[in-house]
Structure formats: C-alpha cells, structure tokens
Amino acid sequence: MSDAVNGDATVQPVVVAVDGSAGSDHALDWALTAARLRRAPLRIAHVRQYAMPLADGPRMPTIDHRHDADPVIDRTRGLLEGRADLPPLTLEVVNGAPGKDIPRLGDGAQMLVLGSRGRGGFRSLLLGSNGLACAREAACPVVVVRPGAEPSADEETYVVLGLDALTPDDGVIGFAFAEAQMRGVALRVICAYASPTLVYTATGDFVTSASADAAAAADHTERADVRLAPFKERHPKVSVELLVLPGDAAGVLVEASLDAELVVVGRHHRRMLAGRLVGSVTNAVLLHAEGAVAVVPVGEEE
Template sequence: MRDEAPVAAVAVVDGPVVVAVDGSAGSDHALEWALTAARLRNAPLRVVHVRQYAMPLADGPYMPTIDHRPDADPVVDRVRAALEGRADLPPLTVEVVEGTAGRDIPRLGDEARLLVLGSRGRGGFTSLLLGSNGLACARDAACPVVVVRPDEELTSGAQPCVVLGLDALSPHDDTIGFAFAEAALRGAALRVVCAYPGPVLVYTATGDFVTSAEADAATAAHCTELAGEQLAPFQERYPKVRVEREVLPGDAAGLLVEASREAELVVVGRHQHRKPLGRLMGSVTNAVLLHAKGAVAVVPPEPR
C-alpha cells in the first residue's frame, strides 16, 4: 500500500499565461489556444516574440538597416491586427524580447503559470513534427509547457476529454493535479491511461516463453490498485470531474498517442535523466511530444 501523503500543489504562479509567437501558422494556433487558457483561468495573457538579428560585422552600403524598436516588428504587428476588435479578450500585453529562441523562450516560464507555443516555427523543416524550441521549452521551462499542433485528424467525442498519462510505479502528483484542474476548467472528462509491460511472459520447463494469463491479470490488478490510490485524493478535490480509468498492457507512448486523437489535451510528466551532455526527457514524454495529435502539456515536478 502507498503511504498516505498530502496532495502536492501544482506549480502555478500568480502570473500570466505566456505564449511565444513568431509569425508562423503554428504560432497562430498557439495564440488561439493561449487565449482560451487565459480566459479559463481569469489570467492575463502575455504575447512575446523573441527576435534574433544577425549583427553586421562591418558597416557598408549593402548592410541592411535594422529597426530595433519594439513597435516596429512585423510579427507584433500581425498579432495586434489579428486581435484588433475581438471581444472577450483577457488583459494582454504584446512585446518583443531580443535574444535567441532556444535560450530565451524557456526563460519566459520563470514567471508564468503556463507557457504555450506552436509545435514548429518558421525556421524548421516542414517534415518535422516538433521543432527544437518546443523540445527546449518542454525540457527546461520552470512552469507547465503546452505545445500546440494543429491536426485535422482530431475527432471530437460526445464530451470534451483531457488525457492523463499515469505512471503507476513512479507517479507525479503535480502532473495528476494539473490534469484534474484542466479537466475541471474545461468541463471535460479525464481519461487516465496507465500502461504496464505486457503481455507477461514466463519461462517454462521446456525452455519456451509463453504468455501467462494469470501473471498478466496479477500485474493489471496491482497497477489498477496503485492507480486508484494515486487518483483518490484528486477525485475528492474535483468531485465534478468524471474519471475514465484505463489500465492496459503495452507501450505507454503508443497508447497515449492513440488516445490523443479524441483529446483536447494530453498531459504527461517531465521525467528527466541527466546525461554527460545535458538533460534528456523521458522516452515516453519525448515520444508523445513528437507524435501526439493536438495539444500536449508537459508538467515539471515541483522541487522537493
């Protein structure tokens, strides 16, 4: 049995929802997603364009003249034009930050309750599903990060749905809490997907590996019990959220990607591993970011 412990608070700052824009179609979708997120939270929205200009090595007649004034940016002009005259906008600011996207966009999460960006900006290859900036933010930002991918394959179910990837053996209360809170804000059902390795194989006296239905059932029952214990405190906190729990054998990433086809949002935790060359996200989180449909939220664990 799991020791009873107080439910950890989700790492939410009393700051704005922040969305990074770069003039691409992907960032347009991210802006719309962020507008909805800010309204649901009654939070201000901060729209930021991180721009980087190559500085000329020497003055000359053929060197372009760069206007660094924040109000002279075409990306900012496009955002203001898109929002002009729209009703029900949250309190918002539109600004430019000078720097590099891979370094400075993750830093925007330091004072944000949520950081939103598109899956791929203007500079990426068209065949890539997720750009380097999205990976950097999901890996490094201090707050939850939502990567928005427009996808025509999404199908709407009878009720809005948020999908939570639950690791029964290594759960993060922060991730569970974020998923419940998001489902409550959206009036959505919460579909909890908990995967375990399967089918379970046993070694026989004849030297063969065979499927053991008994062992598989025992593993499923154990994971079901763990998942129930982990979800119970949050179900008490959010009694109006309808929870659909699925404990299934197989690959967690594959199950979550399949579930994402009918989800408004897929929520996963950020399990990081330290490597000689830096930090790497867990394989499931990385795979979901690369292949899931629609929007994916990556929730960092609270510092302990």
C-alpha cells in the first residue's frame, strides 16, 4: 500500500522507516530536514511484521493487514498534516520482517534514516536489532537518530568525521564534507591514534615512549592532511578543523557527539562465516553516541 504526493522519480529519495514510536517520530523530523537540504523526495515506509505461525499454537497477533488499514501510516500522515515546506512525499507499507526488509529500503536511496530504538526495544538498549541490521547491511548510508543533547540555538555546531588515517575512504570523507556544506556548519575531523606507545627495549622490556607518541601523532596528521586536501579544494566554504588525538577512537567520537549535529563514520565489513559485522569503532559509536550517527559503506575487506 502506498500513496504519493508530488513524487520525483528522477532524484534518489531519502528514506525513513517509521513504526509509530517516539524514536521514529524524531527520525521522521530529521529525514524531512535531510530531504529538504538535498531537494530530494522523501519516502516514508512502515515495515509491518508478517503474522508468524507458532510451532504448536495459533498465529502470533499482528496488526490488521487489510489493504487500506495501517495505523502507523495513518498516524504519520496526521503528523505531517498542515506542515509547511514539505518535500515531495511517498508513504507506503511493506509487509515482511523488519530486520530483513528495513535494510532493503535503502536500495536506490540517498540515505536510510531510522530511530535508535523502535516500539519493541528494551529501554536499557540504546540501539535496537533493526538499527544494527541496517547499519550492517543497507546499500546506502544509514543515519540512526537518537534524541540527545541537542545544541542550543546560539551554540556553534558542526559535523564530526571519524577519520581512520591508516585506511581512509573517500566516500566517507565526501559524505561528511557534503553534509557540512549543506548544513552551513564547520567540519570537525577527529583522527585518533593508540597511546601510550610501547617500545621494546634491549633488556627485553616494554616501556612507554613519548617520542614514539609524538611520531605517531605527526604521522597521522600528515596522512590526514594529504587525504583531506582535495576535499577542501572542492568545498572551500567548509571550515575544517583537524584534531589528532591520543586514545580510543570510539571514546573520542562519542565525546565529540555531545555537541555535534551529526557524527559520520565508515562501515568496514569483515567477512565472517555466518555473515558480516560492522567494525568495533562504528559499533561502539552507534551504541553510545548522542544525536545522529551516519554509517557510510566503504569497500569490502577480506
């Protein structure tokens, strides 16, 4: 079931998954802004769970699957009624399994937006299983939106880019620059390196080394400057601040998320016998960061 309002098939849409929860309402607001910034249509989709038969019992309860009945879409339509400056909209229902079918909504999309936890999530969990599935599997960038410590109107904001200086990815960097330019904010690039650095001495001991730390910082700074240079030329209006910091990358990015409009990280896949996992830094940022986190696909890793 779907209905469209002034849809534009020539431009890739922004897609937002809704489920009637407060978290998805927040994601809807974020996606509306993203679509307006991109001058793109917004596709609003509710993936409703098929009724599944139990092994030795009746079918599990589910919502009314009549063609014209979907309370989530009806509620969403009501939230949008009367709003000004709406992008072209499509509202639709997809019958299926959310964990499998929500990631598929990203096929052919500019980005897929969803809330950090849906209706069925445990309150103690900051990110539900559907969010993890999308971050792992969707073909496009995935933005997970969590109501967080949002900056005040008079506070300077920025987009944060988590840059891995040793294995940087142009797609991730380009996404962050484009977001900063569209939003008219600065880009804060955070590049973390392991510290303290341990060196092996002639006596067979491992000791910390201030000079090795300094060398690591200098190396990361040089690598980052070289990789960022062409993007600075393409986006001269974006103010860029590079921070090369010692410590755990995930912890540094989570702290930076407190005042950021968006945190951008890459999705590095590791091949596993039973599927794929996002990298540990990306996973930690998704679980603990405030506000919105964009996970941008990068090349496959063996």
